[in-house]
Ligand SMILES: Nc1ncnc2c1ncn2[C@@H]1O[C@H](COP(=O)(O)OP(=O)(O)OP(=O)(O)O)[C@@H](O)[C@H]1O
């Protein structure tokens with residue numbers, strides 16, 4: 001168990017592709033960090049640099065107190081769980097788990113104890129003598145976890161370990177992983193492009209965009225105060241609606257309706273509205289033309305147009321496409337972003353309700 | 357609920373005639389397996405040319421060889437005398453035959469081991485360089501595509517008694533290389549050329565075998581084991597085993613049979629006491645020595661040995677091979 005420190009870490013692939021640049025992350029002992037971002041944003045590259053599977057072209061990576069930039073993967077005291085599990089097909093489940101320990105000259109008895117313990121935790125006892133091809137996807141996934149656990153490493157590295165499983169199994173394995181990590185208290189770095197997985201697993205989220213860190217923070221913090229339009233659109237489901245609005249004389253205007261009074265200089269801004277923060281009002285509010293409805297059982301997501309901009313609202317009602325509804329929101333839940341840079345603008349809105 | 361009455365009796369067993377008709381029309385118990393042939397005899401029609409080739413060029417000559425191995429043929433082809441097992445006894449009792457057999461075994465082991473070993477070594481080295489680089493791979497494979505027919509000839513030129521560079525190289529170290537005259541010199545030449553000719557073939561199969569080992573499995577091994585040799589021994593090699601097993605059989609067949617032209621060029625029209633394989637001896641005794649009966653007996657023995665070898669390989673080796 002150890003801390004993990006990334007200092008201005010960058011990666012330029014041969015050929016000049018800059019996959020990661022200037023990443024600073026301080027991970028404390030036992031923390032569960034999730035790297036999240038869209039495809040191609042450099043999550044895997046960053047993780048693989050920590051693992052030693054990719055050279056570090058810029059910056060420094062420390063595991064514990066050791067600078068590991070130049071160390072072989074086997075010397076870094078990390079264990080990795082791969083997306084396709086990467087089990088050794090010719091070895092039994094037992095040998096798959098024991099192999100890393102054997103190579104580290106762990107005493108036989110110790111190996112047996114650890115494998116038995118991991119098998120018990122992961123309920124793999126009855127499969128120990130099977131080869132991976134005779135296991136289901138979920139079981140293989142657990143073997144891959146077991147292979148990491150028995151090593152008792154300084155850090156676990158996960159590269160989308162659940163994305164080959166079906167939706168239901170994914171949810172239950174997600175919980176398993178979280179529980180296991182809390183029990184073992186091992187520092188973990190977890191890569192996913194699934195924001196829901198990221199939200200539910202993480203102590204802290206690292207949102208990556210184009211190889212740069214967009215925001216680091218606890219899931220709720222990132223959800224409540226997204227640092228940019230990129231994070232705002234990426235975290236939360238349904239995605240936050242981003243609309244063009246303007247500030248005129250201290251008032252926030254959307255499609256000609258006054259939304260709130262804000263302390264901000266006049267000019268265009270990007271307004272972020274979460275579907276779950278909006279509600280329907282009988283009178284007043286902003287008129288929205290209903291376009292289509294996502295029925296989710298517990299609630300429904302109503303998609304519609306305000307002027308020519310699209311917006312989503314979570315609701316329990318019975319409106320139908322074509323209806324005109326009126327919506328309002330708590331001004332404290334409005335998000336404003338710089339129209340040019342997309343960076344968050346922290347302003348206090350002064351008036352308590354939507355347009356009247 | 358529907359009120360469809362259930363059938364009172366179970367399905368009756370189809371009559372013999374029915375089954376015959378079904379068989380004739382290719383109807384089987386499992387309709388999925390019927391594929392697209394409507395007629396039971398149609399598939400046989402398609403297989404016929406291939407069967408004919410096998411029968412005419414393999415079974416028939418084999419049967420002929422077995423028959424004539426029991427006869428001594430008049431050298432001028434005027435008749436033959438039944439002699440029972442005498443040809444076999446002659447062959448197995450002859451010192452010359454036994455020494456050829458030993459040489460063949462030796463040659464087979466050495467050439468196979470070297471061709472496989474060097475092929476694997478080159479493949480491992482190349483794999484490190486060209487992982488993913490298609491152009492390199494194509495380049496190396498195209499070399500193989502050009503090489504084999506030319507390789508034998510070039511090799512023979514290398515060992516030429518008067519102008520071959522190998523002859524000069526050996527001369528430089530004070531050894532007069534007399535290929536085709538000295539038994540061991542000829543052996544060296546045969547082994548070198550045979551190995552050299554087979555390396556590209558093994559190289560390509562090993563390379564593609566290596567490249568089909570999943571990247572993530574190698575990476576997992578990279579985390580689990582520090583020593584490259586251990587990773588190779590514990591992970592890569594077992595995953596290469598099916599390829600290696602296939603190549604082992606191919607290489608043994610190659611050294612026993614396909615080295616014939618190499619031996620032919622090197623020992624043809626040379627004084628006696630040159631090393632040769634059993635196959636070459638069959639040819640020599642049969643066509644040069646006109647001893648059809650004896651040579652037939654030899655080829656039958658060879659057939660039995662090869663069959664036994666193949667069975668052994670599949671029984672004992674294949675079981676230990678992992679098919680992913
Ligand atoms: N070996 C390589 N050579 C050159 N560029 C690469 C290489 N590997 C990855 N890249 C590039 O680096 C960027 C980041 O890749 P990376 O695999 O880290 O993305 P990712 O965030 O893991 O995406 P995904 O969610 O699809 O797995 C991509 O633009 C990719 O094209």
Ligand SMILES: [Mg+2]
Pocket residue numbers: 043044045
């Ligand atoms: Mg990835």
